[in-house]
Amino acid sequence: MQYLIMAYTDEKLWPGLSAAAKEQRFFAAYSVYVEALNQSGVLKGMNRLRPVAEGVTVRVSEGKAQVLDGPYAETKEQLGGYFLIDVPDSEAALSWAARCPAAEHGVVEVRPIWEMRQP
DSSP: OEEEEEEEEOGGGGGGSOHHHHIIIIIHHHHHHHHHHHHHTOEEEEEEOOOGGGOEEEEEETTEEEEEESOSSOOSSEEEEEEEEEOSSHHHHHHHHHHSTHHHHEEEEEEEOOOOOOO
16 A cells, blocks of 8 residues: 655754754754655655745636645744655555654654545
């Protein structure tokens, strides 16, 4: 079964970190995590997301699309990236989520994929 592991972190902390801290705390930790996902064969896809300031929110009201710059909700943590995995069950998905580096400096959300059939 496929699960989406979503990594939420406080992107405002990023500019204040030194290059060494970024390397040690983020790049190295995520490299090890991704390598473990790959070695186990469960990784189906992943990506980082650009900062929330570069995103837009779209809402339709009375048949007209409204486009707003940035995120709709102000939150401490922002969705910074995701990992799509294929594992036997939720217990395995939770185990991988606990190993995600974001679990140590943010929040990790795990959601099962609701596969839709193509017509």
